[in-house]
Amino acid sequence: MWFRRDLRLADNPALVGALRAHDAIVPLFVLDPRLTRNAGAARMTFLLGCLEELNRSLEGRLVIRSGDPRQVVPRAAAEVGASAVWCAEDFGPYGVERDVAVSDALERQGVQFTQTGSPYAVSPGALLTGAKRPYQVFTPYSRSWLSHGWSEPIATPSPSELQIAPLSSGELPKRPVVAARLAPPGEHAAQRRLEQFVDHVVDHYGEQRDRPDLDGTSRLSPYLKFGCVHPRQVLHRLNPTNSGHDRFRTELCWRDFYADVLFHRPDSARAPYRREWRDFMVDSGVQADVRFDAWAYGRTGYPIVDAGMRQLLEEGWMHNRVRMIVASFLVKDLHLDWRRGAKWFMQHLVDGDLASNQHGWQWVAGSGTDAAPYFRIFNPVTQGKRFDPHGDYVRRWVPELASSPQGEIHEPRATLRATVMSSVDYPPPIVDHAHERDAALLRYRTLRTT
């Protein structure tokens, strides 16, 4: 049983399938340098924590190997004399290619390769328009997604069903030391958070999901990323007649939608989905690098932007509303390539998921599916006032501004005055939003007319 993005025992079709079809299984996880190379310490720490817990659930017999799965998996199968390898399907650009190669290699040595289940409620490729084409617009996709539906969660194997071949496990790598306050890893923590979300949060999801100062979101993204919980299990707990539940279900649909889009257009992970955006002018050079660093390390002088970027560095997570604000700032105020921001997010997010991340960024940049109108440019001050009305979120992540009065905390100029008065080290705004907004609109108009 080759675990990948399904680090759980509950509702795991491949695990159940393998246990039913065979006398005993050998659970395997492969640390693929290709996938861990771009993951920062936060995601690696979280992943290793998930593996530690999975190992405990598997009686300490999880086999961990490092290397290219194309060699590692067939070699491990031969070593243990496996007749078959079971795993879930992967629909990412790299995963698809890798699995074809693994399948071929296994076939050559007479080992069956069976893929069942996937990390999504509705698997990529399952839904097509009436003209048999992939969906490019969210709303029709979501209608189709709802009418297609999904299966109920399947039972967790009982201890007596969990027949694991006695085999010494590979050594788990040491977890990097991370100062960050990460979400607790693993399947049990995922269940706990799901309970809490269902009991106390989701009823108010509609009104509070955009408030970074409150605990108004699911915070399930890291668990969904690594499959500590499956969306089926979450959907099973929702009551669609409640508007907050319905709203959250839509967010799970977005996750499936972007996975579907990337499946049909694997190139869109690295290049604009709309090809005419290839020539969109972005800034580069030393000045651009300076601005990027100010953004990345939370020194732009715009409090809500800096709060978000610092939360990312410390927690490996950022509130969704703030992700949009900082993304808009990078693209529309700093005129930088969305891919620079997307890469930074992928390095630092615990929940960093290629499909959701790249397409979320492309949505903001305007180059993706269902793109925002080009004139929809977030004003970081207005957004801050509207969604962090008391300034609590900014005060938490930008301690320099902790003593700013509530009415001024989102105003760069006012905070500048406050910081001069108190000689606090908070930077002045690196750009003038009104000016950069006009500059961005001009560039967008140029793209349209050429």
Added chain:
DNA sequence: TTTTGAGTTGTTCGA
């Protein structure tokens, strides 16, 4: 094939 209705998340300006 043609037509028609519709499309996550905003801001600014002027009445």
Added chain:
DNA sequence: GTCGAACAACTCAAA
């Protein structure tokens, strides 16, 4: 202070 209009067409999906 509040409110509605302008900002732009364009393309997708289905009837």
